[in-house]
Amino acid sequence: MQPQSLVEYGPRRVIVTITAVFCALLEIIDTTIVNVALNDMRGNLGATLNEISWVITAYSLANVIIVPMTSWLSQQFGRRNYFAASVIIFTVCSFLCGNAHNIWELVVFRFIQGMGGGALLVTSQTIITESWPAEKRAMAQAIYTLGVIVGPTLGPPLGGYIVDNYAWPYIFYINIPVGIIATLLTLQYVRSPKYEAKRPISQVDWWGIALLTIGISSLQYVLEKGQEEDWYSSKLITVLTITAVLGIFSFIWRELKYAYPIVNLRVLKNGNLRIGVLLSFIMGFGLFGSTFVIPLYTQSLLGWTAQQSGMLQLPSTLFVAVMMPVVAQLIQRGVPQKYLIAIGMTVFFFYSYWSYTIITPDTSSSNFFWPLIVRGFGLGLLSVPVSTMSLSTLKGQEIGQGAAFSGMMRQLGGSFGVAIISTFVSRQTQVHRSNLALHLDYNSLNVQQRVAQMAASIQARGADMNRARQTAYAMLDGALTKQATLLSYMDVFLWVGVMFLLCVPVVLLFIKTSKAKVNMADAAH
Known part of the structure; x- marks a missing residue:
């Protein structure tokens, strides 16, 4: 049986590609745009320097947890539905971040926003790749990669302009109109491949999810906070390093043994x-x-x-x-x-x-x-x-x-x-x-x-x-x-x-x- 072709032509390909690129660009920009607003957030929310740094850390943690699971989640819910849901989560949490009343509200909303954003980055690349014919995929990757390269650079000047001329909540509010348009276009134009069959609940790799979350989130915390806490003079950093090593090793062993892994490591062959x-x-x-x-x-x-x-x-x-x-x-x-x-x-x-x-x-x-x-x-x-x-x-x-x-x-x-x-x-x-x-x-x-x-x-x-x-x-x-x-x-x-x-x-x-x-x-x- 021939696999279903998801290649698009004409205006449909243009719309699908623009939608995916803008979603990836939103996610990447949001990793750096908040950096220039941290002092304003700290003063407005009455947070310490250590507390306000969690606004960045929470987003990064959510990203690295969700990214490896995106393929499986697309399979469970259907790519179009999952992508649209991720855009909605990202957009709604952008509004909630801008309306946060204290630092820990903001951190929680940033974490959830990162869960939606991480999916946008990877699923966008998959959608673009499969929407273009094989002989033109180099151009498709060029379009996608442009968003990945441009995003980190655009974040600071855009954030600086918004903070200087408006207020820090607007660095989140600018995501809302783009998110609404992207959601409507996704539901209308993005297709789900038929080879993505949903697994019954009994076959879900819950241990894999747990080990991935523990291992990767521990590693990301160590990388984000290691210098701040003077690395291994901190007991927490030492414990989390050990946890990261054991968690990632156990995760790899689990995924190679389990019949229905949440992350298919065998593709690395x-x-x-x-x-x-x-x-x-x-x-x-x-x-x-x-x-x-x-x-x-x-x-x-x-x-x-x-x-x-x-x-x-x-x-x-x-x-x-x-x-x-x-x-x-x-x-x-x-x-x-x-x-x-x-x-x-x-x-x-x-x-x-x-x-x-x-x-x-x-x-x-x-x-x-x-x-x-x-x-x-x-x-x-x-x-x-x-x-x-x-x-x-x-x-x-x-x-x-x-x-x-x-x-x-x-x-x-x-x-x-x-x-x-x-x-x-x-x-x-x-x-x-x-x-x-x-x-x-x-x-x-x-x-x-x-x-x-x-x-x-x-x-x-x-x-x-x-x-x-x-x-x-x-x-x-x-x-x-x-x-x-x-x-x-x-x-x-x-x-x-x-x-x-x-x-x-x-x-x-x-x-x-x-x-x-x-x-x-x-x-x-």
Whole structure:
């Protein structure tokens, strides 16, 4: 029996694709848009810094729990129904988040919103992939990947504009009209495949659900809160790390043994998917890591606003948008994907090294323009080939399962990237500060003259001599910390670039050379 074709043509394909892309874009934007509103939320809701950070953590936890289960949930409820329900949950919770009266209401609604949002990301990719014919799937993945790349960059400037000109609840309210339209279009145009048969309640993998939830949520908490709680000096982080390892190991064992697993790990036997999942993790590390470190550097050292930091990356994002259809055409014309990926990783290394050489305490936005354009070029060469290769040889419900794995690993790669980079910056700053302090002799003539000049300037503004000298020494100490922090950011750019460069020979050696150009006769079968 031939599987049901879900390929759409004409206006139906356009509508289905736009609906899916906008839903994925909403989910991705919501991962970063709240970052710039945390201070306003904290003041308005009377929350502590630790409490307000749960607004981000709760959303991330919900995402990583639900993403691996999306294929199974689509099977249980029907893809159209599940997708529409996820959009409704996301939209309703956006309204509830904006109307939260205290911090814990907001955290609960953000968690539920994340449950709906995580489904949007992966199911959107599945819908787009199956709505396009096989010979045009590279273009389909280009359209989907554009949303994944653009989302993290658009979040901060959009959130900054809304907070500056309106109020923080509106960062949630803007989801509502898009969510309503997306729900109506989903119910009207999205189709459910007939191969997705519902399992009876007796066959539901409840142990698998429990172990996945425990293992992945524990891991995500460790990544989100590890640096904040000083890693393994915290008993909670230690316990949750052990729980994550045992939970994930038990989950893998359960899924390989159970006849009706909630997550079909056997799909990873597909070589393209297996390599694609690994590359998705590395890409998530680089994309979210670089998206995270640039605002951190510009805001902490250069004193930029969140909106300014977000706008800095906008030209790079627009360049990615230009690159996507070009790369898709190259793939459809038969250019081997492994060469595009290898070139993309090499270009990303050059971007990282260039950034390493230009950052100073006075770096301007114009200094970053061309390096970020280079980053956009590299991401364009990476994103579409990785996404296309991952799903290229999958069929039927395997497409949804493969998309779930790729989405989960991209999310985890981003979480690992942010956790490792934030820890590295914190620890490396201390190392650089100690090294710099060894070369700073407070009794030397040059230092004393510098302190005297600073003290005289402060004293001229009305301070007494003793206070002026104390302030001058404090300023000198602050300059030392600033220089140490700058050096740690330089190290981040360099080592992330080296990581991508080391992946190039792996890509060339282990990805089999195959042309993505699809024979039209084969595509019809």
